[in-house]
Amino acid sequence: MIEGDGRLRRLLGGDALASLRMRLRQRFERGPVDGKIERLRISNLNRDEHSALAGLIGRPARFSGSMQIDVQVIDAALSRAGVASSLREALESIDGPIIHAETAQTELNARWSKAISFATHLDFSSFLQVPSGAGLLKRLSNSDPDVAARLCSQADTVLKLLPAKGMTRAQLAAGTLGDAHALDMGEAVATLVLAVWRKKGRDERTDDENRLFESDDIRGIGEDRIRDIWARAGILVNELARPALFLNLNIDSSQTPSSGEPNYASLRFLLRSNPLWDVRSRNVYVCENPNLLAIAADKLGANCAPMVCTEGMPAAAQRVILQQLVTAGGRLLYHGDFDWPGLRIGNHVMREFGAIPWRFDVTEYLAAVARAPRPGFALTGLEVHASWDEALTAAMRTHGLAIAEESLADELLQDLAR
Known part of the structure; x- marks a missing residue:
């Protein structure tokens, strides 16, 4: 031989x-x-x-x-x-x-079909039927169907417990996967679960926001975004970070009247307590900048209408409180900076929470431009279309000036006085 x-x-x-x-x-x-x-x-x-x-x-x-x-x-x-x-x-x-190539491919396809069959959760199964979802699973499993089967089974178990009500991520991981860190940022099962939950909300976002979410792979997005997705699923991650700033919001009609002092509500409190805010058929004014809320507290105190501040693009706590206010029957009115990020935030708040513009249109912008000191602050960054006012974006492009929300405090306080 x-x-x-x-x-x-x-x-x-x-x-x-x-x-x-x-x-x-x-x-x-x-x-x-x-x-x-x-x-x-x-x-x-x-x-x-x-x-x-x-x-x-x-x-x-x-x-x-x-x-x-x-x-x-x-x-x-x-x-x-x-x-x-x-x-x-x-x-x-x-x-x-x-x-034999054809036989090997047939056998491989059968192994992948078996792996995907472990995804019995409806949203998860649908996610894996599209090329981007299947591609994410293959990347996370290094194209190994046996690894993919394990990931599908584990992600499916987690998804069936969502949405939760203020459970910590570590608790969810330990209870479903036996490891308190199995759903930490970057873990394969966490990536799948977050991708499914992000896809659930994709149709509710604006085109500008969807550009931030073009891929189904969540590994490239920041911690705030990930915390936000977990929060929508009722899961707490670093639940004391970036609490929601508000003024003169009461939980129910029996509560002592507001003191006129700004307060914070943590994500932990919002998800675990699920407070029923006393805002039915009332206006709740939403601003972008905490300085405006502070001015309102200083000038009007307890006589100020209910306010919530997004502090830029709403994070997890801000999103939760806005949704709770809508559920409680409140009418949200939004104002922000007249700049491109301000319009992006406005698109988000109006689209996702049904807010209406509050002195946030082309008429108010042109009036502000006429009063603004020169040379003023130039608009920078990528142009954003204002979904609620076709003429606003064109006017901002023409004048090229950014108007800070705080500079309009006198006009906004007229609406806030009660």
């Missing part, structure tokens, strides 16, 4: 014939399932490759760039020489098993 193996390698082995062996193997890989091939035509032969084939079938060594060979003739020649029972066996002896 050892002697035969040495003779075989002299006949077909070595780096000089590696390309020829690869082409011959490909014919078997792509041929009939039973591996029976009668004839082959091999092209683009060099002299060493032609000489090796000619020697196997006993043809004259006169060079030709292509050759048609009878596989059974080569099988017989190799068998008589005692080096291999067939050409296929010879190729496998030198370079390893030949896997």
Whole structure:
């Protein structure tokens, strides 16, 4: 056997014939399932490759760039020489098993189908039916169907417990996966769960926001965004960070009247207490900047209408309190900076929470521009379309001035006085 193996390698082995062996193997890989091939035509032969084939079938060594060979003739020649029972066996002896491509693909597809079958949660199953979702699963599993099956099973278990009501992420992870850190940022199961929950809210966001979420892979987004997605699922992550700033909001009609002092509500409090805010059929004024809320508290105190501040783009606590106010029957009115980020935030708040503009339109902008000191602050960054006022974006583009929300405090206080 050892002697035969040495003779075989002299006949077909070595780096000089590696390309020829690869082409011959490909014919078997792509041929009939039973591996029976009668004839082959091999092209683009060099002299060493032609000489090796000619020697196997006993043809004259006169060079030709292509050759048609009878596989059974080569099988017989190799068998008589005692080096291999067939050409296929010879190729496998030198370079390893030949896997039939179509059969291997069918088996692989079956393994992936089995892996995805562990996703029984409706939103999860739908997520994996689209190319981006399936692609994310393959990346997270390093294209291993067995790993993918485990990830699907674990993510499915987690998703079936959502939405929760103020459960910590560590508690959820320990209870479902046996490891308090299994849903930490960057973990594969957490990535799948967050991607499914983010997709649930995608249709409710503006085009500007969706540009931040083009991929189904959440691994590139920041901690605030991730905390926000978990919060929408009722899960607490760093629940004391970025609490929601508000003024003169009461939880129910029996509570002592507001003191006129600003207060904060943590994500932990909002999700665990789920307070019923006393705002039914009342206006709640939403601003972008905490300075405006502070001015309102200083000037109006307890006589100020209810206010909430987003402090820029709403994070988890801000989103939760705004949704709770809407659920409680409050009418949200929004004002922000007249700049491109301010319009982006306005699009978000109005689209997601049904807010209406509060002195946040082209008329107010033009009046502010007329009063603004020169040269003023120039608009910077990418232009944003104001979904609630077609003319506002055009006017801001024309004048090129940004107007800070605080500079309009006198006008806004007129609406806040009660």
